[in-house]
Amino acid sequence: xxxxxxxxxxxxxxxxxxxxxxxxxxxxxxxxxxxxxxxxxxxxxxxxxxxxxxxxxxxxxxxxxxxxxxxxxxxxxxxxxxxxxxxxxxxxxxxxxxxxxxxxxxxxxxxxxxxxxxxxxxxxxxxxxxxxxxxxxxxxxxxxxxxxxxxxxxxxxxxxxxxxxxxxxxxxxxxxxxxxxxxxxxxxxxxxxxxxxxxxxxxxxxxxxxxxxxxxxxxxxxxxxxxxxxxxxxxxxxxxxxxxxxxxxxxxxxxxxxxxxxxxxxxxxxx
Numbered sequence: 115x116x117x118x119x120x121x122x123x124x125x126x127x128x129x130x131x132x133x134x135x136x137x138x139x140x141x142x143x144x145x146x147x148x149x150x151x152x153x154x155x156x157x158x159x160x161x162x163x164x165x166x167x168x169x170x171x172x173x174x175x176x177x178x179x180x181x182x183x184x185x186x187x188x189x190x191x192x193x194x195x196x197x198x199x200x201x202x203x204x205x206x207x208x209x210x211x212x213x214x215x216x217x218x219x220x221x222x223x224x225x226x227x228x229x230x231x232x233x234x235x236x237x238x239x240x241x242x243x244x245x246x247x248x249x250x251x252x253x254x255x256x257x258x259x260x261x262x263x264x265x266x267x268x269x270x271x272x273x274x275x276x277x278x279x280x281x282x283x284x285x286x287x288x289x290x291x292x293x294x295x296x297x298x299x300x301x302x303x304x305x306x307x308x309x310x311x312x313x314x315x316x317x318x319x320x321x322x323x324x325x326x327x328x329x330x331x332x333x334x335x336x337x338x339x340x341x342x343x344x345x346x347x348x349x350x351x352x353x354x355x356x357x358x359x360x361x362x363x364x365x366x367x368x369x370x371x372x373x374x375x376x377x378x379x380x381x382x383x384x385x
Contacts, residue, residue, distance in 0.1 A: 122150035122342030125185055126335060127208055128197025129158035135374030136328030137198060141335040143377035148357065150339040153189060155181035158200040164327055164369025170235065172200040175207035182211040191219050192342035195335050198226040198235050202243040209247035220253040220341045224334035225261045241265065250287030254347050256334045257283065258294045273304055280308040290347050307351055314348065316355055325365035325373035332375055333358050
């Protein structure tokens with residue numbers, strides 16, 4: 115069996131998930147499953163499983179920055195994915211390191227604020243810091259509806275609300291916004307991609323399953339892999355959505371709560 119050469123380097127700056135379904139663990143799996151190379155700067159540790167988050171321990175901001183520095187100086191990056199950063203001090207450190215060493219590297223920002231179980235993963239005073247320090251650098255930002263509401267103060271109940279929120283988020287500086295509509299009640303799922311060229315609505319059918327832990331982390335990392343591989347934002351989003359859809363459909367069913375996805379459905383048996 116001939117191996118495909120690894121294509122694209124993705125530096126992931128995010129929190130760890132001890133349950134393996136979200137965070138850094140999901141990010142590494144998604145990037146690897148799409149044949150890119152994953153590197154990490156861990157910004158927080160969490161004690162969590164499929165039923166909830168039981169503790170969060172932020173990493174010292176200077177050490178988060180150091181992880182980024184040594185990776186960028188040696189291995190380099192073709193895209194950077196930002197996930198859970200926990201607090202304003204970590205956001206400031208990450209933004210500073212990005213500005214100093216990677217300002218021309220495409221940045222995919224997943225503004226992780228609340229876990230699937232409802233646990234707040236970003237301190238409230240850090241939302242403004244995220245908006246001011248990282249979003250202006252972003253090639254793409256990928257909020258879900260609660261995150262979009264936190265960023266804009268716009269209640270989002272339908273596709274028109276999604277358009278208004280996405281347009282406001284674009285005024286914060288990112289080149290593109292992918293607003294994920296999974297929190298709406300409709301059987302038809304709509305994700306709205308807004309770029310400087312206009313909008314595109316990606317549609318799909320809702321999959322009724324509790325096994326959706328880590329979908330946001332996984333989607334953003336899959337997009338970052340595509341960007342690192344030169345696909346462009348639109349094509350990276352389309353491929354990532356197809357990848358996540360199959361990962362949900364083939365989820366292994368682990369845990370007693372919101373179970374993990376099957377990140378490795380692209381991987382063939384070896385040998």
